[in-house]
Amino acid sequence: MTGGVAGWYRRLLVALLLAPALLWLLALIILPHLDLAVLSFRERVAPREYVASLAQYRTFFGEPLYWHVFVRTALLSALATVLTLLVAFPIAWIIAKLARGRMSALLFVVCLIPFWVSETVRTLGWMILLRESGVLPAILVHLGITAQPVELLYHDATILVGLVYTSLLFMVVPLVGSLESLDNSLIEAGYDLGGKGWSILRTIVIPHAAPGITAGCIVVFMLTLGNYLTPTLLGGKNSLWFTEQIYTQFITRFNWEQGAAFGFLLLALSTAMVWLGLALSGQRFSDVMRRV
């Protein structure tokens, strides 16, 4: 097969198949990110005149507002990831282990339905539910819990509710996958050997489900960190989300150098967490991405 017409044909085929893939990765991923890096390491000294500098990163660390928002976004994203795991785990367990046959399939599909609908629509739903003139404050007044309608929007807790809601799917799917493959007889054996619920969970279930948990957490953290819609709409002026800072620099202030530096910092944090998650659970990147 090497050499001759057949080998030549084979090489041409590989080249033809490689072309779109390389064009995609080079033109839309690699070169734009290199360009963004270059942009973030320069400073404008006069119109259309730039010098290499660390000024953009210095501004980030020098201006408390910027790095406060950055740290805040990271912490709230981590909290949202943990909460999503706590909310999603029981339902994944019920789907994978307790519900039988049709019931389990139905419950799984029902869990997926809201995520066929745009995030904009889901956020609109939360706004109608939570704002001062909305449904839940009216119910609270009706029940006599509060005398006046209270504003439930624009709190950190509201942002968390919205983020958990929007992330659930990405946690439930990998969790169900990894729990379904757990052999029930292992749990029975643990029980027969005197294990209680908690110790079985810790020594049998969680180690087995670790790949699914990692995959879910990585994706949820990344999506939460990069979310824009939910924090800005549910948090209003108090949202202080880092993606909003990037948008402000890039689009509102047209300060692309600063925006590029912010973008790179967010990308670095996101990549670091993905890497950390993989390292802690000893998994390969490609296996994790195929789970979600």
Next chain:
Amino acid sequence: MIPSLPRPAWLRAATVLYVGAFLLFLFLPLTVVAVFAFNDAPYPAPPWHGFTLDWFLGNEAEGRLGLFRDSELLGSIWTSGIVALWVTGLSVAVGTANAFLMEREQFAGKGILSMLMLTPLVIPGVILGISILAFASRLADLCTDLFGIEADFLRPGLPLVVLGQFSYIVAIATLTISARLKRFDRSLEDAALNLGASHAAVLRTITLPYLRPALIGSAAIAFLMSFENFNTTLMLVGSDAPLTIMMYGRMREGATPVLNAVSLFLMTASAVLALTLMRRGKSQQS
């Protein structure tokens, strides 16, 4: 914990309660969106003022611009549809080529390429957006400086939105199509070749029909992800706003129930798409 082990009554009750609370949490936001599309009041908020179809059919003269008369909203749905069609076509075509490349061919640097193909999935959408925006602007500036041409398609606008969304949706299409191609029994192709079929005929009559479910599935996912995309689009959008951007703008200004109407329309469309796909999936299996 599992059905074969004894479960105390309180745990059973707690399980049922949890499922109930979970479903309420999932569906409450969608339910209120749907219900307030029909409320006879200028704001999507309680109390209930009675049933109306004004937010679908109303015209400007009555002071209530309904969805089907709101040319701005209808235009943005059209824009989103066009963008989604482009993204779907490009993603499925390039995704299929990628799947054949990664499952069938051997070449130097394959491992690195397969890693690179997954990276767009772990880059936040906002950053994909700004990097493509900055790079395209640099290219456009270069065009102007070197050749004196105004490359408008490289400035914020729908072509950039299509490219931005494509840059990560194609990764998902590649995964979906590769997964099916991997399970393909290649002896079927060999048999057809032995029987004298040409490579093109084998591809057309055996391999592509086998891939059909994955092609349709990835097309549906690509269309939906494109239609709903917000983060990347926000950074690349020009004067023609797709639906999500238009809705976002109006939600910040204080929404009228016409947004509920358009949301209900979206929910119905998604539900129809989902049901059609599930039907297909079932009939393919049996």
